Amino acid sequence: MxxxxxxxxxxxxLSREHIYExxxxxxxxxxxxxxxxxxxxxxxxxxxxxxxxxxxLQGAASIRFETDNVLVALEKGxxxxxxxHVRHCVxxxxxxxxxxxxAVFYDPGxxxxxxxx
Numbered sequence: 089m090x091x092x093x094x095x096x097x098x099x100x101x102l103s104r105e106h107i108y109e110x111x112x113x114x115x116x117x118x119x120x121x122x123x124x125x126x127x128x129x130x131x132x133x134x135x136x137x138x139x140x141x142x143x144x145l146q147g148a149a150s151i152r153f154e155t156d157n158v159l160v161a162l163e164k165g166x167x168x169x170x171x172x173h174v175r176h177c178v179x180x181x182x183x184x185x186x187x188x189x190x191a192v193f194y195d196p197g198x199x200x201x202x203x204x205x
Contacts, residue, residue: 094120095146098186115195123149125183133175138193143167147187150180172196 099106102124111118117138128134133154142151144162151168152159154175160168170176181187 094190095188098122098188102186117193119189119191119193121189121191123147123178123181123187123189124185126181127179128177133177135173135175136170136193137172137196139172139196140170141167141192141194142170143190145188145190147182147185149178149182149187149189152177152179 094110099122102122105124105126106122108120108122109117110120142162144164144166146164148161148163150159150161151170154177159179162168
């Protein structure tokens with residue numbers, strides 16, 4: 089067994105966003121997402137059946153939430169939890185440097201999220 093590094097082996101062609109599934113098990117899925125200026129298409133909102141915990145490991149991004157039209161800026165180390173069916177879109181990712189996300193999707197009600205602030 090050997091370790092992997094989420095900040096290595098970046099895709100050569102960043103003209104599109106790259107999504108790599110890291111882990112899948114009952115009730116949970118993890119992805120590494122690599123963006124370079126990619127955003128959600130106009131008028132598109134994610135409306136997912138799963139909760140999503142997302143963290144920016146490198147780069148920067150902004151996510152807009154439809155309900156109250158709030159724009160949340162994320163930088164290296166920032167994370168947030170998006171409950172299932174909270175409509176949101178990626179409004180901005182850094183066009184000069186790769187934005188590397190760690191996204192954890194988990195079933196609503198099957199896991200309790202705790203966080204210290």
